[in-house]
Amino acid sequence: MSHHVSATAVWDGDQQRLRLADPLVFNAGMRRLKPGAGESFVIRVEREADAKRHHQLKWYFGYVVKQCVEKTGYAVPEMDQIFRALFMPGDVETLSLMSYEQMEDFNRQCEHYAAEVIGVVVEGPDNARRWAA
DSSP: OOOOOOOOEEEETTTTEEEESOHHHHHHHHHHHOOOTTOOOOOOOOOHHHHHHHHHHHHIIIIIIHHHHHHHOOOHHHHHHHHHHHHSOTTOSSGGGSOHHHHHHHHHHHHHHIIIIIOOOOOOGGGOOSSOO
């Protein structure tokens, strides 16, 4: 299992650099990783809205689709096509073009379908559900 440290930062236009919103939280996360001297890391910087979208897509494919595939025996592309055919808004061509709110609604509809039709209650890490009951 991979571990990562996430931190919120704000661009300081005057000094042309990122400033961590909470350096203490970032440093605590790094300590939990227990890095070795000279160990290298990849730092990924993305806008907050894009990070939220990534999280939604990760939930959809990593939990909703995956758990439904395990139950039904369908392949990932087939399960994805079923969900898209049932719940994708007609005015949107791909998942990546959905707004944050549309993707949130899409995930909820897929989870509801998974529970009611397939018999899968989608759970994430530590058996936590993404959406409130």
